[in-house]
Amino acid sequence: METFKALFIASLKSQTEYRFNFIMDIILSGLAIFSDFMITLVILSNFKDMAGWNLGEIALIYSIIEGGWGIFRLFGEGLHRFQELTLSGRFDVMLIRPVSTVKQVMLQKFQFRRLGVIGQAVGVGIIGALYADMASPGFFVVYCILIVLSAMLIFSVNLILSAIAFWTIRNEDILVLASYSMRTAAYYPLNIYADFVKIVLTFIVPMATAAYYPMSYLSGKTDSIFALIAPILSLIVFMPLSFWLWKQGEKHYSSTGS
Amino acid sequence: MSDYIEVKKLCKTYTVYKRKKLRREKRLIEAVKDVNFNVKRGEFLGYIGPNGAGKSTTIKMLTGILTPTSGEASVAGYCPWKHRKAYVRNLGAIFGQKTQLWWDLPVKDSYAVLKAMYKVPDGKFRNQLNYLVERLEITEFYSQPVRQLSLGQRMRAELAASLIHDPEILFLDEPTIGLDVVSKHGVLKFLRELNENGKTIFLTTHDLNDIETLCKEILIINHGKLIYKGTLSDLKKMAGLPRLLKIRLKEDSFRLNEEQKNILDDYSGYYNEENREITLKLFDSQNPAELAKILFQKFHIEDFKIQEPGIEEVVKDIYRN
Amino acid sequence: MKAFRAGLAISKNSFSRNRIYLLNHIINSVGSFIFGYIAVSIWRALLGDSPETSAMVTYVMVNQAGVWITMFLPYGAFLFQKVNDGTIAFDVLRPCGLIYMTFFEMLGHVFYNFVFRYIPIFCLGFLILGVELPALNHLLPYILSLFFGFVICYFLNYFVGLWALKFLNITGGQAIYYTLMNFFNGCMIPAEYYPGILKQIMPLTPFAGTSYIPTYVYLGKIPFLSAFAIQGFWILILGCLACVLTAKVQKTLQIQGG
Ligand SMILES: Nc1ncnc2c1ncn2[C@@H]1O[C@H](COP(=O)(O)OP(=O)(O)OP(=O)(O)O)[C@@H](O)[C@H]1O
Ligand SMILES: [Mg+2]
Numbered sequence: 001m002e003t004f005k006a007l008f009i010a011s012l013k014s015q016t017e018y019r020f021n022f023i024m025d026i027i028l029s030g031l032a033i034f035s036d037f038m039i040t041l042v043i044l045s046n047f048k049d050m051a052g053w054n055l056g057e058i059a060l061i062y063s064i065i066e067g068g069w070g071i072f073r074l075f076g077e078g079l080h081r082f083q084e085l086t087l088s089g090r091f092d093v094m095l096i097r098p099v100s101t102v103k104q105v106m107l108q109k110f111q112f113r114r115l116g117v118i119g120q121a122v123g124v125g126i127i128g129a130l131y132a133d134m135a136s137p138g139f140f141v142v143y144c145i146l147i148v149l150s151a152m153l154i155f156s157v158n159l160i161l162s163a164i165a166f167w168t169i170r171n172e173d174i175l176v177l178a179s180y181s182m183r184t185a186a187y188y189p190l191n192i193y194a195d196f197v198k199i200v201l202t203f204i205v206p207m208a209t210a211a212y213y214p215m216s217y218l219s220g221k222t223d224s225i226f227a228l229i230a231p232i233l234s235l236i237v238f239m240p241l242s243f244w245l246w247k248q249g250e251k252h253y254s255s256t257g258s
Numbered sequence: 259m260s261d262y263i264e265v266k267k268l269c270k271t272y273t274v275y276k277r278k279k280l281r282r283e284k285r286l287i288e289a290v291k292d293v294n295f296n297v298k299r300g301e302f303l304g305y306i307g308p309n310g311a312g313k314s315t316t317i318k319m320l321t322g323i324l325t326p327t328s329g330e331a332s333v334a335g336y337c338p339w340k341h342r343k344a345y346v347r348n349l350g351a352i353f354g355q356k357t358q359l360w361w362d363l364p365v366k367d368s369y370a371v372l373k374a375m376y377k378v379p380d381g382k383f384r385n386q387l388n389y390l391v392e393r394l395e396i397t398e399f400y401s402q403p404v405r406q407l408s409l410g411q412r413m414r415a416e417l418a419a420s421l422i423h424d425p426e427i428l429f430l431d432e433p434t435i436g437l438d439v440v441s442k443h444g445v446l447k448f449l450r451e452l453n454e455n456g457k458t459i460f461l462t463t464h465d466l467n468d469i470e471t472l473c474k475e476i477l478i479i480n481h482g483k484l485i486y487k488g489t490l491s492d493l494k495k496m497a498g499l500p501r502l503l504k505i506r507l508k509e510d511s512f513r514l515n516e517e518q519k520n521i522l523d524d525y526s527g528y529y530n531e532e533n534r535e536i537t538l539k540l541f542d543s544q545n546p547a548e549l550a551k552i553l554f555q556k557f558h559i560e561d562f563k564i565q566e567p568g569i570e571e572v573v574k575d576i577y578r579n
Numbered sequence: 580m581k582a583f584r585a586g587l588a589i590s591k592n593s594f595s596r597n598r599i600y601l602l603n604h605i606i607n608s609v610g611s612f613i614f615g616y617i618a619v620s621i622w623r624a625l626l627g628d629s630p631e632t633s634a635m636v637t638y639v640m641v642n643q644a645g646v647w648i649t650m651f652l653p654y655g656a657f658l659f660q661k662v663n664d665g666t667i668a669f670d671v672l673r674p675c676g677l678i679y680m681t682f683f684e685m686l687g688h689v690f691y692n693f694v695f696r697y698i699p700i701f702c703l704g705f706l707i708l709g710v711e712l713p714a715l716n717h718l719l720p721y722i723l724s725l726f727f728g729f730v731i732c733y734f735l736n737y738f739v740g741l742w743a744l745k746f747l748n749i750t751g752g753q754a755i756y757y758t759l760m761n762f763f764n765g766c767m768i769p770a771e772y773y774p775g776i777l778k779q780i781m782p783l784t785p786f787a788g789t790s791y792i793p794t795y796v797y798l799g800k801i802p803f804l805s806a807f808a809i810q811g812f813w814i815l816i817l818g819c820l821a822c823v824l825t826a827k828v829q830k831t832l833q834i835q836g837g
Contacts, residue, residue: 006374010360010367014403021748028754035761039768043621046772051624093358095323096346099375107371109362113750173603177610185617192624254339255325256272
């Protein structure tokens with residue numbers, strides 16, 4: 001925790017040194033991600049709904065995924081760029097410090113400009129909730145919890161994908177494949193996809209459990225309580241799995257060298 | 259009592275795959291083969307060997323980064339790769355090319371983060387930092403982001419980073435890369451001071467002069483095998499290289515006569531006519547005064563000097579065999 | 580021809596550097612295909628089973644394949660990476676201009692992308708999603724238009740690179756690029772679905788010149804001459820701008836690293 005605080009403060013100081021640039025970066029990187037949603041917005045301006053989901057509900061799905069993603073990228077930039085460490089062999093240095101390597105990799109960098117991403121996600125979420133007529137204090141509490149769970153789920157998926165780099169040294173492409181494309185797939189209601197894709201998004205790269213399932217409960221499309229707690233269920237499986245895999249990777253790394 | 263560092267039968271074999279036309283081919287590289295040595299507490303050990311000899315591999319194993327294929331080691335009572343977490347608290351290390359600082363952060367903030375990682379108490383941290391910043395002359399780039407530092411500045415910043423938690427043992431893999439003469443002198447002096455204050459230091463470098471000024475004990479490794487272990491002066495004696503005796507002749511008598519040529523042959527010398535310089539080899543069994551007397555009788559000498567064999571010569575000789 | 584000899588050597592080099600990572604690129608072609616699949620699923624959900632759907636599937640998949648030629652070039656045409664690791668110093672030393680060097684570097688890169696990403700993604704689209712082949716007399720104009728699209732995209736990326744040289748930070752430039760491209764290149768939606776005045780403006784932007792226009796040439800939905808006119812116009816404008824800005828930025832170039 002001490003380490004976390006020290007790095008947090010140091011990162012914040014160094015990134016806010018040029019305040020103008022910092023604020024521009026936050027706004028512009030938020031805008032860049034928001035442009036993904038703008039496309040959806042333009043499309044839905046021509047149609048009433050998408051497979052039974054109206055614009056407000058889709059906005060909420062998007063917002064939960066994107067909010068979680070933003071939080072993950074704020075704290076997990078190092079994990080996201082893990083291959084830089086294995087490629088350059090700088091991961092070696094982490095093995096000679098008395099702090100767990102997952103923490104150290106996470107602590108490579110805090111990327112404060114992701115605040116822009118989180119900001120636009122929450123903005124879209126609030127407007128979506130109003131539009132879908134779901135806004136209530138109770139809903140927003142659940143909404144916040146869902147964003148946090150989504151961040152944790154994205155973290156564990158990324159930890160698994162990063163651990164691959166222990167064997168392959170490079171993992172950027174797997175990361176793009178599984179993390180970006182699955183994230184984008186999870187922006188939209190799951191029922192537009194073929195069954196095979198539904199299974200992948202539910203059980204293998206379980207991004208749909210972060211937003212789609214709880215939203216179908218909250219928007220009254222299903223009454224199954226399992227839909228609401230889907231993110232918790234998949235966390236119970238994936239969190240331990242990801243740490244276990246990381247441990248194995250670390251062992252492998254220190255027996256082969258970089 | 260057992261020694262501070264004990265290494266027994268340490269071996270490391272890397273497996274690499276080479277892509278061939280049809281299938282890939284497995285190849286084993288024996289980077290370290292059956293290495294044994296002991297180091298006492300407080301020693302300053304020089305670890306040398308040609309490129310690819312296995313030095314970095316050894317250091318990686320001794321710092322717990324790499325698990326050996328077989329063999330044992332203990333440092334300060336810990337097995338580095340088995341008790342990594344506990345062991346590293348007391349360990350400082352530098353890997354020549356790899357930075358341990360945070361690329362985007364100013365130097366001073368990197369130290370603050372390290373302080374938190376190693377849980378260094380405030381007071382101790384302040385003292386240690388003041389000491390390091392002053393001794394390594396870090397002040398001028400103390401607030402600059404690491405990515406902007408010059409190679410030499412970064413090296414000094416790294417050195418300080420590896421000492422923030424005041425470790426008992428230091429592993430330095432080529433710490434003087436990129437330093438200019440003055441900074442290098444400063445760093446060497448600083449390392450010696452650390453050693454005198456009781457730190458055990460394990461140093462590899464390609465600069466043999468560094469080794470000569472710092473280390474009493476040295477290890478030489480080649481092709482993964484330890485080929486020498488002992489003090490530097492013993493090494494020189496063992497190598498038995500001759501001292502070189504150089505004389506320059508006066509201008510009026512630069513042509514050699516028969517008698518002079520014979521003397522040259524006796525001492526397996528050679529004559530460089532262009533700058534009128536004769537070089538003779540002087541082995542330990544031979545008496546320099548005797549030879550000098552003969553030379554002054556037979557030659558018109560303008561200049562006269564005896565050269566001790568440098569460590570460079572000694573090591574070159576060993577690497578070749 | 581002589582003037583291009585050095586350029587072709589640069590291109591070839593950049594092509595073969597990529598070859599090493601073929602496996603990685605196969606993986607991210609699959610990722611890219613998934614992005615296409617997402618777009619296709621969305622349109623299928625919206626349009627149901629109509630002839631319009633089939634044209635739209637072709638439209639989004641052809642765009643998706645083309646994205647590797649006309650959108651996702653290396654950040655800032657590699658300039659940012661070079662500024663960061665200091666190798667820009669070597670480029671500035673070379674006897675040919677920066678524009679020339681980076682253009683041919685990108686050309687080699689894009690040619691590689693054409694062979695190892697465009698074609699596989701296209702084939703997957705053809706085999707799995709029912710993408711329609713182009714009419715034979717559209718093929719040549721399409722390829723030409725795609726090439727023009729690449730030139731436009733190259734210049735835009737080059738501007739991002741110059742931004743990075745100037746500000747030693749690529750975030751802002753890249754975010755602006757991504758936002759504008761994402762919103763205006765028509766990758767997911769053709770012009771007629773844009774609201775109001777944007778319907779008319781969108782096809783005239785340089786961004787549309789990278790995806791929307793080539794693919795409309797492919798589908799034969801736009802007169803070839805007006806397509807080339809729009810693209811040619813932008814290549815001219817952007818080319819001049821690139822020359823002016825290069826001269827300006829080169830004066831203030833800073834080189835990092837040690
Ligand atoms: N991760 C690795 N995988 C495969 N082979 C390796 C690996 N690391 C080192 N080697 C090989 O092991 C041998 C010893 O390498 P090592 O880095 O220990 O040499 P070194 O003595 O430090 O050399 P230098 O003076 O050049 O730094 C070399 O042949 C090298 O190619
Ligand atoms: Mg080495």
